[in-house]
Amino acid sequence: MSIRNPEIECMPREQIVAMQNERLVAQVKRCYENVECFRKRMDEAGLTPDDVHGVEDLSKLPFSYKSDLRDYYPFGLFATPMSEIVRVHASSGTTGKRIVVGYTKNDLAMWADCVARMMEAVGLDERDIVQVSYGYGLFTGGLGAHGGTEALGATVIPMSSGNTSLQIQTMVDFGATALCCTPSYALYLGEEIERLGLKDQLKLKAGIFGAEPWSEDMRLQIQEKLGLKAYDIYGLSEILGPGVACECECQAGMHVWEDHFIPEIIDPDTCEVLPEGESGELVFTTITKEGFPLIRYRTRDICSLNYEKCACGRTHVRMRKPSGRSDDMLIIRGVNVFPSQIEEVLLRVSGGDITPNYQIVVDRVNNTDTFDVNVEMSETLFADDIRSIEAVEKRITSGLRDMLGISAKVHLVNPKTIARSEGKAKRVIDNRKY
């Protein structure tokens, strides 16, 4: 097993903490001086950077939230002048507004190094050929995996997403040895390859799959169909993108690179930090990021942390695969979907008074997420002729596609048919199994 940076990755715990102490103090000071949102919260809490001496003071600090990214859209949370920002990425937020993140030159180098570490941790090196089939563009997946592959010195095939037959042909012709994409797309590729009988022409040995929840059963299926070992990766744009954490060859949790990120697990209701090993909401502090640092960012992902040294030799803490969310966000075909976004579209289509009653139904059929939105018919949506009703259906469908970037099947249903419990309709039915 090869380790990219043994000195860092296998650093004894007390040294990791010492490094974090120093970096946290500097980061808090920088944020206080340069980020209005953070300074206000510190002032409200009666804190100054002088109150922070190290990781033991972390729990005193105010949280930051996804809504901050919306409130300070687009660049209001950046801690450096725009002249130092060399790249931005964006993803969908909880409402129509996107969230924007920015990177300095150093941030991009750090990001690439994190991704390269994880590639090496799954057994890749400069002789490998990595097909990156995450989307390239504002989404962090494509360019994040791309930068890491180059930093590793391996050969990158910047495929981006889509065009399955070209993906497969490239994989075969170029002799790709590793694949990066969403797990559902990996499975879809595997099925197509099976159908075409091309499995014995593949040279794949490792797959790095993330950006959406997947089950152990899916892992086995992907491994069987593509003839590779499938690794789980965790990341989010607000913190970095892909590469915040990743499995090593031991596949016993995902190593969080603690020289850059401090994870905490809190009780999402009381906001108290939970004892080691307990399951709760994951909170991140970025201690080296320059362009867009975040202190105690609430990820809303539910998981637990394991500080035991891993069999691979790495000492960096391992997070378990998130088991759920502490808010109502859904991940559908790799895209973050909030019920509030659907409400916004329905409100617009119905003319703005009352949100029609609705229900989101998500399932997985042939390894692809299905996304149905049932909308109860109302006086305002109803018209005497079929064409007008179909036009309403189409307005909702296209409104959702514009808002979310994915297609939903919209069904107009009878009034009062969406089940209510204690007067409140159940908004989400997720039949997928993880």
Added chain:
Amino acid sequence: MKVKQLSVFIENRKGNLAPVLSHLSRGGVDISALSLADTSDFGVLRLIVDKVELAQKILSEDGVIVKVTEVLAVVMNDHPGGAAEVVNILADNHVEIEYMYACAGKTLGKALMIVRVDDPAKAEEILCANGFGDTKANEIYRI
């Protein structure tokens, strides 16, 4: 003549039509004409009834989405070419039909056509001028 029509939204699912008709029957509402337009997801049930307001009240109270719209009712001759005659008059005068349905009448030799057009005033005028004007209410509701 102009008549009031009930339009009812019905999700296209087994057993959804029956309760609507049962409610009307319990209220003593008599249906003279009916059509059901459907898509794979939903349907629109259109009814010509004798007690429009009562029917609307019964259905609304039961949470059914119902709208009252005005359509034209034309009594035509029940013989080959009877429907063609009416539709041709409308076509020749550039009146566009949005939808229509028809049923055989109770009066011997007569049939009833319900038609929704883009310009109802013009359509009524033309039909009157062509001898389809003197339709009486009793011919529609208990035809």
